[in-house]
Amino acid sequence: GAGVSQSPSNKVTEKGKDVELRCDPISGHTALYWYRQSLGQGLEFLIYFQGNSAPDKSGLPSDRFSAERTGGSVSTLTIQRTQQEDSAVYLCASSLGSGRGTGELFFGEGSRLTVL
Amino acid sequence: AQSVSQHNHHVILSEAASLELGCNYSYGGTVNLFWYVQYPGQHLQLLLKYFSGDPLVKGIKGFEAEFIKSKFSFNLRKPSVQWSDTAEYFCAVTLGYSSASKIIFGSGTRLSIRP
Numbered sequence: 448g449a450g451v452s453q454s455p456s457n458k459v460t461e462k463g464k465d466v467e468l469r470c471d472p473i474s475g476h477t478a479l480y481w482y483r484q485s486l487g488q489g490l491e492f493l494i495y496f497q498g499n500s501a502p503d504k505s506g507l508p509s510d511r512f513s514a515e516r517t518g519g520s521v522s523t524l525t526i527q528r529t530q531q532e533d534s535a536v537y538l539c540a541s542s543l544g545s546g547r548g549t550g551e552l553f554f555g556e557g558s559r560l561t562v563l
Numbered sequence: 564a565q566s567v568s569q570h571n572h573h574v575i576l577s578e579a580a581s582l583e584l585g586c587n588y589s590y591g592g593t594v595n596l597f598w599y600v601q602y603p604g605q606h607l608q609l610l611l612k613y614f615s616g617d618p619l620v621k622g623i624k625g626f627e628a629e630f631i632k633s634k635f636s637f638n639l640r641k642p643s644v645q646w647s648d649t650a651e652y653f654c655a656v657t658l659g660y661s662s663a664s665k666i667i668f669g670s671g672t673r674l675s676i677r678p
Binding site for chain 1: 670671
């Protein structure tokens with residue numbers, strides 16, 4: 448597609464359930480990033496991928512959070528045993544990942560997660 | 564560790580006023596610097612970027628930013644704001660590598676323009 452696509456756009460779940468959030472980056476973009484944006488807060492870095500590898504997972508808040516990327520394309524962010532503090536908008540972004548394109552991120556619309 | 568500080572959380576201006584939003588980062592090495600904007604109901608988009616060269620960079624919609632290395636700053640400016648500039652503005656920094664690396668964002672500055 449023309450842009451970064453995220454699904455679902457909205458997810459309401461009960462505390463303790465697992466959720467999966469999906470990101471489909473722009474074709475040809477080798478770098479993919481996940482951020483979390485809570486109400487009134489900035490963008491909290493979670494993880495980034497270069498290809499299928501995740502060189503920096505330091506932002507994942509706990510071991511309940513995991514992410515993978517397959518085929519250098521689609522990525523899934525999984526949150527196990529969700530807690531109310533996980534409620535936020537989860538943003539995915541992709542970039543060329545090299546040269547002058549490094550750091551120029553193209554964002555998706557986000558997945559709004561609400562944990563009841 | 565890298566960090567980005569945006570000290571202005573909410574700025575309110577009248578149309579035609581001049582704007583300056585502060586951004587400071589903490590990292591002693593080579594950095595790439597960015598400003599992103601999020602208009603109401605829209606996704607984040609790049610406003611401008613600095614990689615190297617002229618420290619005064621110009622972006623879309625009349626925005627510019629100046630990289631002052633000695634002050635670790637990358638402040639965003641616009642001479643005359645419009646109501647349509649109402650948005651949230653985020654400063655971001657990444658290490659000056661040639662390949663992808665961690666990109667850190669500031670907490671954002673909400674800009675409200677009174678018509």
